[in-house]
Amino acid sequence: MPEQASAFEDGVPGKRLHLVPDEVVEADRMEAVRRYDILDTPPDGAFDRVAALAARLFDVPVATVTIVDEDRIWFKAAHGLDGVSEIGRDPGLCGSAVLRDDALVIPDTLLDDVACGNPLVTGPLGVRFYAAAPITTADGHKLGTINVLDTKPRSITSEQTATLTDLAAIVLDEMELRLSALRTVRQEQRAAEAERAAREQAERDKAAIASFASTLQRTLLPPALPTAPGLELACHYHTASVHDVGGDFYDVFPLPSGKWGLFLGDVCGKGAEAATITSLARYTLRASAQHTDDPVAVLEALNNALLADVWAGSRFCTAFFATLTPAAAGGFTVELAAGGHPPAYHLSPAPPEAGPATRTRVEAVRPKGGMLIGAFPGAHFASTTRHLAPGQALLLYTDGLTEARTSTGAMLGDEGLTAFLAARPASCGAAQLVQDTVGLLDALAGGASDDVALLALSVPTSDQTAAATRAGSTAHTTAAPAGEEH
């Protein structure tokens, strides 16, 4: 390693000054400098005060705190030196001091072989006295120096040299404090950043789940109700949460020999598990209806299918299944089978003797003894037959409707729903019936806290049929299967 000796070495002959840094030591030193992240930072009161204190203690015009960068010496604080923020790493003064383990004292720069060539000595400043102590980290890296300079030669005591070393230690303490504060701030920033990222991820997940749920929901409901001649159909679907797939289901589909099949049901539970049951229920009902004319047999097939499923005995549903057969005298013969489901309502214009408050005659339709589907092997189901005449309607719903809360917190209940239906104008078709019922639900203070499915069918009178034919359609769908919330 090339070395050069300085003529004045703290008055102690034999001590040698390393002028050219060892490459490995220098690389580690620069890494330490960067760790403290102090280069080119704005002036800082603490370092300015240390420089001012050094100038006063040594009674010199100039005192500085410097950090030594790869190719320059940068002034963190400069007392008595205006307009200078950095100088080159020329040997002699700071550039030499930073390479030493101890303080460097040059009583008269003109008498020092190396220092005499330094620009601070040869330049306008004309430095004659220079003393510096390295700012050394706990692991031995020298970040820079604290320096005192004078334009007159002078000597200092070993006590003063020790003071300069102490001041360098104070500078290091300040830098450690600053680094620790920086680390805290960075940690907080990182934590805030992580929190923000987590929040954004959660938002994205939520959106993805909602989108997934609504997509899945759409696959579980018919895309649109079919157009059934002589029949007006309308439906409504409302899921309680956009993040969950509802457990309500319905469908209307053609059967052989000009009949129609329809069903509406409610799976106990929600989410993915309920969706598997809903899907199983839909295709089982549709497929079974192709093989038998008996709605009870269709529900029995569903009961067997649910009990054969992996969820056997723990996942069940309630449902109505009906077949509609066009009647020779007009209207439809409806054969309706039920499994554990709330009653359907058969609506017809009220006779005059019912009084002015009752405009619609409301009859609950519920075959006696139909059990929950999928809970018990050999569960029994029952059916009943009705004639749906022109001007009459049938409303099927899930219990999300009757369990909706009124402003008093009480449930709407069968009684509330019946009263509402009775007071409605009797002449309305299925679309109007569903629209009015959705209006009732929206008007309830508590709204629906559960999923609600509505399916209405009505037989238009000959006048209404003519009007509907002119309008080009007899099917009305008001389903909102995409998880829209009210």
Place this chain on the structure above:
Amino acid sequence: MTDDIELALTTTPGPAAVATVTGEIDLHTAPGLRTRALELIGQGHRHLILDLSGVGFCDSAGLSALIGIWHGAKEAGGSLTLAAIPDRLMRMLTLTGVDSLLPHYPSTAEALSAHQSAPGPA
């Protein structure tokens, strides 16, 4: 607000046991009720009589728990009998047809005496 459910064994006459259910049976409490009732059945009380007079609310999850207990009792060669069913729960059991399958009595005493006088293993 207590959202816990209690299941207290009140009498143990042979393999029949009367357990009193207190609380609301919903999505949160139903699994606990099912587990504890099945434990009683597993401990030899295979003819379980549930006194439901202290049940304030029961939703479809509660219904599911009762059906699960019924299945468990049946598998153990026992039975599930319900007693003192509150009106709302009774309406639900009737609506779903579960009442036709699960024997039920207005009071625990009646359930117990009906069970003890019933033929077959008790």
